[in-house]
Amino acid sequence: MTVPPIQIRDLHKYFGELEVLRGINFKVASGEVVCVIGPSGSGKSTLLRCVNLLETPTAGTILIEGEDMTAWGADVDGLRTKIGMVFQQFNLFPHLNVLNNLTISQRKVLGRREEEANDVARRMLERVGLLDKIEEYPGRLSGGQQQRVAIARALCMNPDMMLFDEPTSALDPELIGEVLDVMRSLAEEGMTMLVVTHEMGFARQVADRVVFMDGGIIMEQGPPDELLLNPSHERTQRFLRAIQHI
Amino acid sequence: MTTQQRTAGIPLLTRLRRVSLGRWIMYLLLLFIVLLVGLDAILRFGLIDWAKIQRNFFKPDIMRDMFPKVLTIAAKNTIIYTAAAFTFGLILALILALMKMSTIRPYRWFASGYIELFRGLPALVTLFIIAFGLPLAFDFRIPGGILGKGTLGLGIVAGAYMAETIRAGIEAVPRGQMEAARSLGMPKPTAMRHIVLPQAFRIIIPPLTNELVLLIKDTSLFFVIGTTLESKELTKFGRDMMNLHRNTTPLIVIAFVYLIITLPLTYMVRRLERSTGKGRI
Numbered sequence: 041m042t043v044p045p046i047q048i049r050d051l052h053k054y055f056g057e058l059e060v061l062r063g064i065n066f067k068v069a070s071g072e073v074v075c076v077i078g079p080s081g082s083g084k085s086t087l088l089r090c091v092n093l094l095e096t097p098t099a100g101t102i103l104i105e106g107e108d109m110t111a112w113g114a115d116v117d118g119l120r121t122k123i124g125m126v127f128q129q130f131n132l133f134p135h136l137n138v139l140n141n142l143t144i145s146q147r148k149v150l151g152r153r154e155e156e157a158n159d160v161a162r163r164m165l166e167r168v169g170l171l172d173k174i175e176e177y178p179g180r181l182s183g184g185q186q187q188r189v190a191i192a193r194a195l196c197m198n199p200d201m202m203l204f205d206e207p208t209s210a211l212d213p214e215l216i217g218e219v220l221d222v223m224r225s226l227a228e229e230g231m232t233m234l235v236v237t238h239e240m241g242f243a244r245q246v247a248d249r250v251v252f253m254d255g256g257i258i259m260e261q262g263p264p265d266e267l268l269l270n271p272s273h274e275r276t277q278r279f280l281r282a283i284q285h286i
Numbered sequence: 287m288t289t290q291q292r293t294a295g296i297p298l299l300t301r302l303r304r305v306s307l308g309r310w311i312m313y314l315l316l317l318f319i320v321l322l323v324g325l326d327a328i329l330r331f332g333l334i335d336w337a338k339i340q341r342n343f344f345k346p347d348i349m350r351d352m353f354p355k356v357l358t359i360a361a362k363n364t365i366i367y368t369a370a371a372f373t374f375g376l377i378l379a380l381i382l383a384l385m386k387m388s389t390i391r392p393y394r395w396f397a398s399g400y401i402e403l404f405r406g407l408p409a410l411v412t413l414f415i416i417a418f419g420l421p422l423a424f425d426f427r428i429p430g431g432i433l434g435k436g437t438l439g440l441g442i443v444a445g446a447y448m449a450e451t452i453r454a455g456i457e458a459v460p461r462g463q464m465e466a467a468r469s470l471g472m473p474k475p476t477a478m479r480h481i482v483l484p485q486a487f488r489i490i491i492p493p494l495t496n497e498l499v500l501l502i503k504d505t506s507l508f509f510v511i512g513t514t515l516e517s518k519e520l521t522k523f524g525r526d527m528m529n530l531h532r533n534t535t536p537l538i539v540i541a542f543v544y545l546i547i548t549l550p551l552t553y554m555v556r557r558l559e560r561s562t563g564k565g566r567i
Contacts, residue, residue: 092469149471
């Protein structure tokens with residue numbers, strides 16, 4: 041029996057008076073790719089940010105590989121190194137070049153020596169097809185390139201799972217493909233992935249399971265073909281109809 | 287349409303003409319004054335007492351008498367005092383800025399109180415209290431003599447001013463930077479030191495350099511601590527020379543020395559402001 045990488049039990053999150061998450065229960069199995077979809081304000085980004093505790097849950101439990109991350113005195117920083125995160129706005133470090141963006145946390149957190157960290161960085165950059173940009177600063181890269189560097193930066197920590205928070209929402213349409221390609225190859229290699237996205241095509245092709253959220257709860261979940269083509273819930277049907285009519 | 291254009295154009299033209307006429311009068315006035323002073327300097331028809339000016343402000347033998355000590359002692363001390371107070375103040379300011387942004391409320395209260403207090407007091411009063419009041423009250427000696435007392439006093443004041451600057455710089459760094467660093471497993475202090483602060487300092491180098499220039503001038507307050515022959519800074523040195531010679535020339539000399547130190551810095555600030563302004567779209 042293997043322990044699921046991500047287990048969430050009865051998660052609640054308030055922002056002031058507003059209850060953004062209203063009791064979330066779900067698991068992500070090892071090697072599983074889960075896409076979270078839903079209207080804006082449904083709490084899907086908050087859910088993702090709670091998984092690595094960028095947002096502190098108001099109530100509930102988050103287990104990462106069976107370890108309670110929300111427990112008092114939990115090694116949050118240590119657990120975070122197992123969870124790679126990719127942001128909508130890339131959040132590369134603008135004062136560091138690509139190489140140092142990829143090595144700084146390897147050196148400061150994992151204590152890797154410089155040569156080792158550089159080796160890992162080169163391997164990951166090659167994987168996202170940007171080895172030739174190793175000396176560039178983030179400001180000189182396109183959005184798609186920045187996001188691929190951000191993915192490589194997360195991979196440098198050898199995470200067991202990856203969180204993607206609308207990774208293509210800030211990109212020009214023509215740059216979305218290159219980022220999705222990288223994510224697709226990651227999924228094929230068996231990475232555990234939790235992806236908040238509006239890319240229904242990606243969800244259909246790559247996801248093992250799609251989760252539809254609305255109003256801070258999981259309304260419906262299931263295999264992509266079932267949920268996206270034949271949703272049982274009326275709210276899900278309305279959402280899918282709305283985005284297809286854009 | 288043409289008549290409309292013309293009627294609209296005429297008052298504009300006359301206004302322009304009036305403006306340029308006013309400008310011409312200003313130029314002529316300036317020319318007149320320059321000519322008058324210049325001719326007086328050459329022909330000496332007694333409008334200005336040039337000899338008196340030279341005797342009081344530019345006496346060559348007094349100037350000669352001031353060198354090299356004005357540089358080897360006074361200017362050197364001014365620079366040392368400034369560097370020490372700035373370094374101490376900067377460290378203090380960083381601690382205060384971090385306290386002011388702390389989640390622990392009493393830390394925030396303390397930092398706010400400190401900043402308001404020392405920005406509200408004249409630096410001279412603070413210097414007095416630190417250098418004389420505290421040692422007298424608690425019967426101890428501040429180590430390091432004049433340098434120690436002055437650094438402590440001015441550093442405390444400079445720290446209050448720079449704390450707000452540093453805080454503004456840290457807050458100008460997007461939140462996502464801290465979040466990205468934390469998501470990679472960096473503890474908060476590591477993320478602050480390697481990710482947020484380098485970006486914050488890049489933003490605040492111009493205002494910090496400005497503070498440095500202010501501090502250079504504030505070291506002139508060190509005279510209240512009582513300086514010895516070897517520890518005089520520029521202003522004290524100039525004043526003593528003035529008293530010795532009963533002449534204003536020393537003040538002119540030290541004024542020039544101050545400018546030699548401060549002007550490159552202010553020039554640098556202007557250039558930095560322009561270049562960082564360009565980098566931040």
